[in-house]
Amino acid sequence: MLKKTELSGVKEIARRANVSIATVDRVLHNRPGVSIKTKEKIDAIIKDMDYKPNLLARRLASKKVFKFAVLIPKESKETEYWNAPLQGIRTAWSEIQLYGVELSFFLYDLNDRTTFNQEAEKIFKDSFHGVIVAPSFISESVEFFNKCEALKIKCVFINSDISNVRPLSYIGPDLFQSGKLAGNLCKYLVSQQGRVLVLNISRELDSEHHLRKKEAGFKAHFDETRPDVDIEVKSLYETDYISVTKELQSYLKNHTIDLIFVTNSRVFTVAKYFEENKISKIKLVGYDYLSQNLQYLEKGVIDFLICQKPIEQGYQALLTLYDYFINQSTIDKVQFMPIDIITKENYKFYKN
Amino acid sequence: MLKKTELSGVKEIARRANVSIATVDRVLHNRPGVSIKTKEKIDAIIKDMDYKPNLLARRLASKKVFKFAVLIPKESKETEYWNAPLQGIRTAWSEIQLYGVELSFFLYDLNDRTTFNQEAEKIFKDSFHGVIVAPSFISESVEFFNKCEALKIKCVFINSDISNVRPLSYIGPDLFQSGKLAGNLCKYLVSQQGRVLVLNISRELDSEHHLRKKEAGFKAHFDETRPDVDIEVKSLYETDYISVTKELQSYLKNHTIDLIFVTNSRVFTVAKYFEENKISKIKLVGYDYLSQNLQYLEKGVIDFLICQKPIEQGYQALLTLYDYFINQSTIDKVQFMPIDIITKENYKFYKN
DNA sequence: AATATTTTCGGGTACGTACACTATTTACTA
DNA sequence: TAGTAAATAGTGTACGTACCCGAAAATATT
Numbered sequence: 001m002l003k004k005t006e007l008s009g010v011k012e013i014a015r016r017a018n019v020s021i022a023t024v025d026r027v028l029h030n031r032p033g034v035s036i037k038t039k040e041k042i043d044a045i046i047k048d049m050d051y052k053p054n055l056l057a058r059r060l061a062s063k064k065v066f067k068f069a070v071l072i073p074k075e076s077k078e079t080e081y082w083n084a085p086l087q088g089i090r091t092a093w094s095e096i097q098l099y100g101v102e103l104s105f106f107l108y109d110l111n112d113r114t115t116f117n118q119e120a121e122k123i124f125k126d127s128f129h130g131v132i133v134a135p136s137f138i139s140e141s142v143e144f145f146n147k148c149e150a151l152k153i154k155c156v157f158i159n160s161d162i163s164n165v166r167p168l169s170y171i172g173p174d175l176f177q178s179g180k181l182a183g184n185l186c187k188y189l190v191s192q193q194g195r196v197l198v199l200n201i202s203r204e205l206d207s208e209h210h211l212r213k214k215e216a217g218f219k220a221h222f223d224e225t226r227p228d229v230d231i232e233v234k235s236l237y238e239t240d241y242i243s244v245t246k247e248l249q250s251y252l253k254n255h256t257i258d259l260i261f262v263t264n265s266r267v268f269t270v271a272k273y274f275e276e277n278k279i280s281k282i283k284l285v286g287y288d289y290l291s292q293n294l295q296y297l298e299k300g301v302i303d304f305l306i307c308q309k310p311i312e313q314g315y316q317a318l319l320t321l322y323d324y325f326i327n328q329s330t331i332d333k334v335q336f337m338p339i340d341i342i343t344k345e346n347y348k349f350y351k352n
Numbered sequence: 353m354l355k356k357t358e359l360s361g362v363k364e365i366a367r368r369a370n371v372s373i374a375t376v377d378r379v380l381h382n383r384p385g386v387s388i389k390t391k392e393k394i395d396a397i398i399k400d401m402d403y404k405p406n407l408l409a410r411r412l413a414s415k416k417v418f419k420f421a422v423l424i425p426k427e428s429k430e431t432e433y434w435n436a437p438l439q440g441i442r443t444a445w446s447e448i449q450l451y452g453v454e455l456s457f458f459l460y461d462l463n464d465r466t467t468f469n470q471e472a473e474k475i476f477k478d479s480f481h482g483v484i485v486a487p488s489f490i491s492e493s494v495e496f497f498n499k500c501e502a503l504k505i506k507c508v509f510i511n512s513d514i515s516n517v518r519p520l521s522y523i524g525p526d527l528f529q530s531g532k533l534a535g536n537l538c539k540y541l542v543s544q545q546g547r548v549l550v551l552n553i554s555r556e557l558d559s560e561h562h563l564r565k566k567e568a569g570f571k572a573h574f575d576e577t578r579p580d581v582d583i584e585v586k587s588l589y590e591t592d593y594i595s596v597t598k599e600l601q602s603y604l605k606n607h608t609i610d611l612i613f614v615t616n617s618r619v620f621t622v623a624k625y626f627e628e629n630k631i632s633k634i635k636l637v638g639y640d641y642l643s644q645n646l647q648y649l650e651k652g653v654i655d656f657l658i659c660q661k662p663i664e665q666g667y668q669a670l671l672t673l674y675d676y677f678i679n680q681s682t683i684d685k686v687q688f689m690p691i692d693i694i695t696k697e698n699y700k701f702y703k704n
Numbered sequence: 705a706a707t708a709t710t711t712t713c714g715g716g717t718a719c720g721t722a723c724a725c726t727a728t729t730t731a732c733t734a
Numbered sequence: 735t736a737g738t739a740a741a742t743a744g745t746g747t748a749c750g751t752a753c754c755c756g757a758a759a760a761t762a763t764t
Contacts, residue, residue: 009750020714025752033712035760054450057750060408060719064752098406174701181697188540188655221697303540338701341693345533345573349526349690361720372744377722385742409720412749416722711760722748730741 009054016049017042028053055327065100066325068318069123071116071144072134072158074107078239080290081265081310082110082134084352085158088314089132096322103318104128111203113137120144130154130321132314135162137206156320158313160210161334168324171316171335173308175210179217179263181339182285185304186259187221189283193228194258197251200235201244201266208235211263218261232257244269252279262286267305271296289342289352297344305342311352313337361406368401369394380405407679417452418677420670421475423468423496424486424510426459430591432642433617433662434462434486436704437510440666441484448674455670456480463555465489472496482506482673484666487514489558508672510665512562513686520676523668523687525660527562531569531615533691534637537656538611539573541635545580546610549603552587553596553618560587563615570613584609596621604631614638619657623648641694641704649696657694663704665689 010028014021019038026034027042034042045051075083086105093103104126106119116137123131124147131148133155135141145165148155155167160175190196198218200211215233222229232255236247248270260282262270267286274284275296286293289307296302316335323329342350362380366373371390378386379394386394397403427435438457445455456478458471468489475483476499483500485507487493497517500507507519512527542548550570552563567585574581584607588599600622612634614622619638626636627648638645641659648654668687675681694702 011750021751022715022753023713026713029752031753035712038712054412054750056408056412056450057719058752060406060412060721060749061751061753063719098408177697177701181695184695184697336701338692338703339698340690341695341698343533343536343693345529345536346691346693349529349688351690363720373721374723374745375743378743381722383723387742390742406720409749410722412719412751413721413723415749705764707762707764709760709762711758713756713758715754715756717754718752719750724747725745727744728742730739732739733737734735 009051009057013042013045013049013051016045059099059326063100064326065102066129066321067102067104067127068321069104069106069126069128069131071106071108071119071123071131073110073136076110079265080292081288084289084310085134085314085317088311088316089318090314091311092315092318092322096318096326099322099326101318101322101326108136110136110207113140113204113206116140116144120147124151128153129325130156130168132156132158132317132321133167134159136160137204138162138209139206141165154321154324156317158317159310160207166333169317169320169331169333169335171313171320172337173339174336175213176217176220178306178308178339179214179219180221181217181341182214182261182304182306183218183221183225185306185341186218186261186283186285187226189285189303190226190229190258192226193230195230195256196222196232197255197257197260198231198233199260199262199270200233201239201262201264201269202235203237203239214263218263239266239269241269241272245273248273257282259283259285264288265290265293267302268292268296271301274301275299289347289350294347297342297347300344303343305347307340307342307350307352308337309340309352361403361409365394365397365401365403368397411451411678415452416678417454418482418673419454419456419478419480420673421456421458421478421480421483423458423460423471423475423483425462425488428462431617432644433640436641436662437486437666437669440663440668441670442666443663444667444670444674448670448678451674451678453670453674453678460488462488462559465492465556465558468492468496472499476503480505481677482508482520484508484510484669484673485519486511488512489556490514490561493517506673506676508669510669511662512559518685521669521672521683521685521687523665523672524689525691526688527565528569528572530658530660530691531566531571532573533569533693534566534613534656534658535570535573535577537658537693538570538613538635538637539578541637541655542578542581542610544578545582547582547608548574548584549607549609549612550583550585551612551614551622552585553591553614553616553621554587555589555591566615570615591618591621593621593624597625600625609634611635611637616640617642617645619654620644620648623653626653627651641699641702646699649694649699652696655695657699659692659694659702659704660689661692661704 010021010024013024027039073082106123108115108119135157141162145155157167157170159172161170198215200208202208265288284302285304287306293305324331362373362376365376376394379391425434458475460467460471487509493514497507509519509522511524513522550567552560554560617640636654637656639658645657676683
């Protein structure tokens, strides 16, 4: 039986280069203390062998610890949405904890922008390598990002992005395209001269800004394919059921419409109103895989939900930081989530 | 500075139990050579510590090699579908190769059932731990599965399952539900008394059987919600463009219809016919994210594609074998894929 | 030319687990 | 009760990489 001559990895490189493992290691990590000549020789051999380090061994031997922070909204009474990304982050964490990842959570209140800065301050008190941020408030987020840059803290944005700012990666929907898809779907639900109401339900002006991207996409699709359809837009700044009810009541008294498109997860509020007032002729399309929405989907009150994998957004966000710091992979600047269509018939199989 | 007293893992267990690491190791792997008393003591400590082995170290130290086989159709000239699962399998492989996984491919011809057995024979010549199978031909697949059981080879089925057979796991669509979703969608595309044609395009009878599950789901949805819609079913056993054209031509001469639902990926054949004959009023819905289909989706000839993540099916299939053999995880008997709706507006973001 | 300094490199141990091999204890036989 | 086999337990090395520490070689200083 032949003796296995092929040493693996570093050892083999060392053997070929006639140096020790330590020297190879220095070259691999760009550490000083290697003459240019030997460095070049070793680099050539590495390239020649197409050497791929054994990540298992690498992580096992490395005692480095990375600290990451999470800065996202806390789950509110009004919508459970933000629970999903958190869950994804937790799942990812359970997978990589072993490899020296520490995680701290900082949750702010979507209805109170001052809490964003409060939590941000806490983050800067400690020293983190990276942060997962949901940049709900534009100016605050920009400021936060700039401070991170100065401190060499890497940011990953999730759920919505901000123009003119380049984090390590943005992981979330293409909002405009998401609205376009909604338009695409709704086109099939209304007649040639139909009437459509687009509803932004959100308290803070900034997040409304994000909703407006969806709105724009929605309109764009109709402009391209059905210019005759009448589209009206309304923004509601009070998000509780009573307020929404009032607005809807007065609106529907004066208008006849075929469809309502709600630009975020609060579509269930409208659905509840429809159900209680036995409105069944108006089609209803909205966002997000929440239990509150699913029950109305099941009942047929909501026709379609569009979903952008919030759990996976969280999961990918943490894995992205992991890939960047631990695996030293190159990171895609933008990681768009798929734009998924959920109906009564497929929601049970959906993976959020 | 305090000295870190907590040894990790096995060592700590050994210390607490007053035995050597090797003994702990024996208990962990149910190896013989440990007295009942010490085994119980160690088991208790393991439980008490909620010990989780370090998978990195485990895999690094273990030199075990697992051999898996892949038995699926080869990509045909008529449809590129089967390239997708293969790609998923390759991706998964690249991730786990390092951990001692060997992989061999055995591709049969979907248009010739005898090739299935030929390839199967080759598999039995070697000795594999597990196989990924696309059981396109029912009786052959059952026979294959039974032989695997006898030889203690674990099977994972992908893409379609077979009644009365319980592989390690089935990874793929719920075909009936998939058809129901198609019905759900098409409901919006046809009027109250619309006419619908369901088209099965497939050469071998067995795979037609799978298509029929989708067909049944499709009908079920209409029966429940729109009993007045007229649904006719046609099966074409010649899959080339010329043959399909002929059939369509003669059919459409005698029938007026609103929508065609093609139960598999060959919807592009119909789309091509529509385009060449400038048929634009008939809605078209079919299956699978193939370049051949996407071009017609983009052009608006195909309205919806339903997709079941073929790449991920392959990916998950290999990871499932890996989880079973290397990680010794418990495996879900059924892993249904999501049922995704693809349109002109979201296909670019879809992950197959 | 002798010493000091810097640069370059190799030896060795550790990470947590697997497993081959050896040592000890126990049980059994003659 | 010695002798032997079987059951039980321990020692040591390996997996591939990281990194500390000290040795050797090259260069600089006097």
